Amino acid sequence: MARSDSGRVVIEVDPKTKRKLYASLALSGSTLKGWFSTVAEEYCTYGKTASLFQKDSLISPPTLAVGTSYRTQKKYSVVSMFSGCGGMDLGFGGGFEIFGKRYPKLPYEILWANDLNEAACRTYKKNLGDHIHPGDIWNLISTMPKKADVLIGGFPCQDISINGKGVGVSGARSGLYRAMVAAVDKLRPKVFVAENVRALLMKSRSDSLKQVVNDFSDLGYTLSVQLYKAVDYGVPQIRERVFIVGVPNGRPKFLPPAVERNRETWMTSDEAIGDLMDLVEDPAINHVWSRANVSPEQGNRKISANKPAHTIRAECHGNIQFHYKLPRRLSMREAARIQTFPDNFIFDSKLRETERQVGNAVPPVLAWHIANAVHRNLNEDETRSAKPTNSTRKKNV
Numbered sequence: 001m002a003r004s005d006s007g008r009v010v011i012e013v014d015p016k017t018k019r020k021l022y023a024s025l026a027l028s029g030s031t032l033k034g035w036f037s038t039v040a041e042e043y044c045t046y047g048k049t050a051s052l053f054q055k056d057s058l059i060s061p062p063t064l065a066v067g068t069s070y071r072t073q074k075k076y077s078v079v080s081m082f083s084g085c086g087g088m089d090l091g092f093g094g095g096f097e098i099f100g101k102r103y104p105k106l107p108y109e110i111l112w113a114n115d116l117n118e119a120a121c122r123t124y125k126k127n128l129g130d131h132i133h134p135g136d137i138w139n140l141i142s143t144m145p146k147k148a149d150v151l152i153g154g155f156p157c158q159d160i161s162i163n164g165k166g167v168g169v170s171g172a173r174s175g176l177y178r179a180m181v182a183a184v185d186k187l188r189p190k191v192f193v194a195e196n197v198r199a200l201l202m203k204s205r206s207d208s209l210k211q212v213v214n215d216f217s218d219l220g221y222t223l224s225v226q227l228y229k230a231v232d233y234g235v236p237q238i239r240e241r242v243f244i245v246g247v248p249n250g251r252p253k254f255l256p257p258a259v260e261r262n263r264e265t266w267m268t269s270d271e272a273i274g275d276l277m278d279l280v281e282d283p284a285i286n287h288v289w290s291r292a293n294v295s296p297e298q299g300n301r302k303i304s305a306n307k308p309a310h311t312i313r314a315e316c317h318g319n320i321q322f323h324y325k326l327p328r329r330l331s332m333r334e335a336a337r338i339q340t341f342p343d344n345f346i347f348d349s350k351l352r353e354t355e356r357q358v359g360n361a362v363p364p365v366l367a368w369h370i371a372n373a374v375h376r377n378l379n380e381d382e383t384r385s386a387k388p389t390n391s392t393r394k395k396n397v
C-alpha cells in the first residue's frame with residue numbers, strides 16, 4: 001500500500017477480491033470511497049475508545065454489523081426530547097463498543113436535544129456534544145429546529161409506572177407526552193420513536209394508552225406499539241419497555257428489529273461485570289456504590305451471577321441491587337455496564353444523580369437496534385419513492 005501526503009490511499013488487491021468487494025458494495029448501495037471512509041473513521045474512533053479496563057486487549061478490525069445496509073451516505077436529522085444523559089441518543093448515533101462487540105455508527109445527526117435535569121445535561125454534553133439545551137420542554141419547544149427526519153424521546157413514566165400513583169397521562173409528568181405530540185405536529189418527522197414503561201400496556205392504564213395512541217394517530221401517523229425485552233437484544237438485564245414508533249400514514253410500516261438472543265443465550269451478570277470484581281472504588285470512572293442499609297423497599301435483591309440482572313431503576317434512593325459475590329451494592333459503573341453504556345461514557349454527577357441517569361436510560365444497545373430498524377424503514381421509504389410508478393413510467397416512454 002502506498003500513501004501520499006494528498007490523502008490518497010492506493011491498495012492493491014487480487015482481481016477476485018476486487019470483484020467480490022464491488023459486488024457487495026453494489027448490493028449495499030455504497031461506494032468504495034464512502035465505505036472505506038466510514039470504516040476507517042470508525043476504526044480510529046473505536047481504537048481510542050476501548051474499554052477502560054482492558055486497555056491492552058487486542059481489538060479486532062471493524063466489520064460492518066450484520067444487517068446494517070448503508071444504501072445511501074445520507075444522514076438523517078434527529079431531534080431528541082427528554083434526552084436524560086443520552087442513552088437513547090448514544091444508541092442512535094452508534095459508534096461505540098461494549099462486551100467486545102462494536103455497534104457501528106448509524107447515519108443520524110442529532111441536531112437538538114433537551115432535558116430538565118441539569119446533571120443529566122452535563123453528562124450528555126460530556127459524552128455526546130453541546131447540542132443539548134437544559135430547561136423545561138414547554139419553555140424551549142419553540143427553539144427546536146423547524147424540521148427533522150426523526151424525533152426520539154422517552155417521556156417521563158412516573159405517573160404510569162407501577163411504582164407510582166397510577167394517575168396515567170393525566171398526571172403532570174407523564175402528561176408531558178403532549179410535548180412530543182406538539183413536536184410531531186411541528187416537525188412532521190418521517191419517523192418518531194416514543195419510549196415508556198411496560199405498565200403502559202396494563203389493563204389499568206388502558207385509558208392512558210388509548211389517549212396517547214389517539215393523539216399521535218390524529219396527526220396522520222400509523223403506529224407500531226410494541227413491548228421490547230432488552231435481554232433479547234444483548235442487554236444483560238430483564239428490562240422491558242414499550243416503544244411507540246410512528247410513520248406518516250401510507251408510508252412503509254415500521255418493522256421491529258429481529259431479536260438476537262433467547263433464554264439459552266441471554267447474557268449473564270457475570271459475563272457483563274465479572275471483570276470489574278477486583279477494581280477499587282474510583283469516582284473518576286463512576287465505580288462508586290451506595291451504602292444504603294437494607295430496607296423493606298424493593299431493590300434489595302441480589303443479582304445472580306448466571307442470570308441477567310434485574311431492571312436497573314432510576315428512583316431507587318440508593319437501594320440498588322446487591323452484587324452477586326461481593327458484600328456491597330452494585331457500583332454505578334456496574335449498573336452502567338448492565339445498561340450497556342460503554343466504559344468510556346462517564347457520568348458527570350454524584351452517586352444519586354448518576355443512579356437516576358443510568359436507571360432512566362434506554363440501554364444504548366437496545367436503542368441501537370431500534371435505530372437500525374428505523375434506518376431500514378427510512379431506506380425502504382426512499383427506495384419506494386425513487387422507483388418509477390406505472391404512471392411516471394408511461395410518461396417517460
Ligand SMILES: C[S@@+](CC[C@H](N)C(=O)[O-])C[C@H]1O[C@@H](n2cnc3c(N)ncnc32)[C@H](O)[C@@H]1O
Binds near residue numbers: 116
Ligand atoms: C425516562 S427519562 C429519559 C431518558 C433518556 N431517554 C435516555 O435514554 O437516557 C425522562 C427524562 O425527562 C426529563 N424531564 C422531566 N420533565 C421534563 C420537562 N418538563 N422538560 C424536559 N425534560 C423533562 C427528566 O429529567 C428525565 O431525564
